[in-house]
Amino acid sequence: MLSILHFGGQQVNICGDIIKIRTVNMRTAFYISDGTALTAEAFGHALLSMFPVELNHKTLPFIDTQEKAENVCRQIKQALNDDGEPPLIFHTFVNEKLKSKIVNCGGIGYDFLEQFKGSVEQQLQVKAQPKTHRTHGAHKNYNFRVDAINYALDNDDGKKLNQLDDADIILVGVSRTGKTPTSLYLALQYGIKAANYPITDDDDFEHLDLPRELKLQRHKLFGLTLNVQRLHEIRSGRRQGSHYASMQQCRFELQEVEKLYRREAIPFINSTHFSVEEIAAKILAKTNLQRRRF
């Protein structure tokens, strides 16, 4: 049986041959918390996104007992051993004892809450009272969100036109321009009730018009559009080689729908280079829509 020694990102077998176990010797970033670790992730990802460096990412949420903390400590030491460099530890602990356990295992700790706490205490003239589950815990906004999600599901893809009075916003666009993910994200992230309606008219795309129900809600309409090439790619992923996915049809539909937006004075964005988060944030910025949730 071969016994194997670790060093760095490599292994050495008993014959002294070096076996690469990773293509590069990647350093590890840990995101650790006694809560969800969502804040530790948001913080660490934002910071690391400034660096053109690949890392292994490990999120360890709900580290809320001494035993779990000891297990994490072993993982940190293991990473130090495997990578040959100390891992970066982005952490947000409420429990000071657990925190002190974690920061003394050989990693490089980043504690942004601690860093800024003193200054905010001074400004607000109040002592910090850390509590788990305050950032991402269930609270009074919960019902708003679930209502908004149910609303988005019920009013996806033009399924119903009799609930549009309740909409905060109505997204419109041709097929596959991101209406559904955006509606759901608006609901989950901001508690906003977003309906969406597909602009399709196979028979007569040249004389596009909005149904009466949408015209009555014109002030709530918001259009999405894409570059032709991107729409072609997305549609080809669904129906390769179809008329529906052809460059020609994509170009035609996008031209016509953008004409419609202009004619009806519907605000719109081209979301080709944007993530769902960015599209949602842009819509909020453009419409002054009030979020129900902070």
Next chain:
Amino acid sequence: MLSILHFGGQQVNICGDIIKIRTVNMRTAFYISDGTALTAEAFGHALLSMFPVELNHKTLPFIDTQEKAENVCRQIKQALNDDGEPPLIFHTFVNEKLKSKIVNCGGIGYDFLEQFKGSVEQQLQVKAQPKTHRTHGAHKNYNFRVDAINYALDNDDGKKLNQLDDADIILVGVSRTGKTPTSLYLALQYGIKAANYPITDDDDFEHLDLPRELKLQRHKLFGLTLNVQRLHEIRSGRRQGSHYASMQQCRFELQEVEKLYRREAIPFINSTHFSVEEIAAKILAKTNLQRRRF
């Protein structure tokens, strides 16, 4: 015409009467960025959640021109004037010129990226290369997420049983225990394909069993449950006074479903006190499910 002077959160009219314009003199927290401001929000909310203080929150994303920055500067000065105290400014700018404009308008700036940049540079031996839209921009993970969202929609509420091979996880539970929001959140946040299946059996709840299709995927099943009182409240919001919403029926269904979970060795959590974020994070922690997205 009355001319009005501001001080603090109050106004004084020309006769010297004090008119309260807010019930309390609330200070303002701004979240400002030349990107989505999602990182600035996550950072500021986490920090402020440690303080039992109410604030006005204002998010200003995509402040990417000198003109927009000047407008923001006016808003900061206005808040200082209205509140009587300098607002707190949580910001994440890539553009240094715009940042310097924003931090010199009379607010108290918090710049966590700047604070930790030097240390990470030293650790990684690489200079930071800030770029907008790196944290929340569209990238190769985009298709995973949209696929996962479409999967969750197609496989919501037991709609289909022939796509369960593709599921990463299958959430089960009685009606109104949070299966749908959790599935969608897993898709949006982590790119995980989550199906969900409602445990209902009006005729014979005492002899609950899983359909054959689910039994074949037993290793992917994950149960949700709630406290009786909470389920009663949620169901009453939908069908007040119904048998379905009664304490008796809720207690009965929850008892039986929890028996089923134990009998079939299905891992489950009681999500009464958890937000969607926490439920999702707990599921990940309990199942070692691999997220597709960081």
